[in-house]
Amino acid sequence: MSNKERVDGEFIKPIIYGNRAYRLPEKLPNNHTHRWTVYVRSYNNEKLSNYVRKVQFKIHSDYKNPIQVVENEPFEITETGWGEFHVQIKLYFIDPMERQVLCTHYLVLHQPEYSDENGSKFVMKECYDEIIFVNPL
Numbered sequence: 001m002s003n004k005e006r007v008d009g010e011f012i013k014p015i016i017y018g019n020r021a022y023r024l025p026e027k028l029p030n031n032h033t034h035r036w037t038v039y040v041r042s043y044n045n046e047k048l049s050n051y052v053r054k055v056q057f058k059i060h061s062d063y064k065n066p067i068q069v070v071e072n073e074p075f076e077i078t079e080t081g082w083g084e085f086h087v088q089i090k091l092y093f094i095d096p097m098e099r100q101v102l103c104t105h106y107l108v109l110h111q112p113e114y115s116d117e118n119g120s121k122f123v124m125k126e127c128y129d130e131i132i133f134v135n136p137l
């Protein structure tokens with residue numbers, strides 16, 4: 001149990017969660033056409049791991065490891081696939097009194113499309129949200 005004193009007040013932690021996807025140069029033998037990364041990160045420069053203990057990603061049950069837990073930054077998972085589906089992202093906090101936060105993200109592979117600094121095309125979809133801590137540690 002933490003011996004830290006709690007701080008009175010409300011503290012807002014802005015986060016971003018979403019995915020990036022890249023079309024594979026060639027379809028894989030298992031018909032996978034894209035490589036994608038699903039992630040959750042801080043909206044500002046604060047380290048998410050200052051208050052997040054681990055993140056659980058739940059992807060489609062067809063995957064060999066449909067539930068993946070990440071305990072260190074970056075809080076992300078990367079897989080290959082051929083389609084779009086809902087991903088469940090559950091944040092667990094260092095403060096044992098804090099309940100988990102559940103985010104749901106619809107994985108995108110086809111749009112909206114962007115170009116990176118090398119001119120490579122990728123697809124990205126992100127969502128902004130805020131975690132509000134009341135009288136945190």
Ligand SMILES: O=C(Nc1ccc(C(=O)N2CC(c3nccs3)C2)s1)[C@@H]1CCCN1
Binds near residue numbers: 032064082
């Ligand atoms: O696409 C969709 N659902 C999908 C579920 C799983 C997908 C996928 O990409 N993969 C499963 C994984 C494996 N392949 C081989 C062994 S496990 C690669 S796609 C729906 C259908 C209509 C709209 N979206």
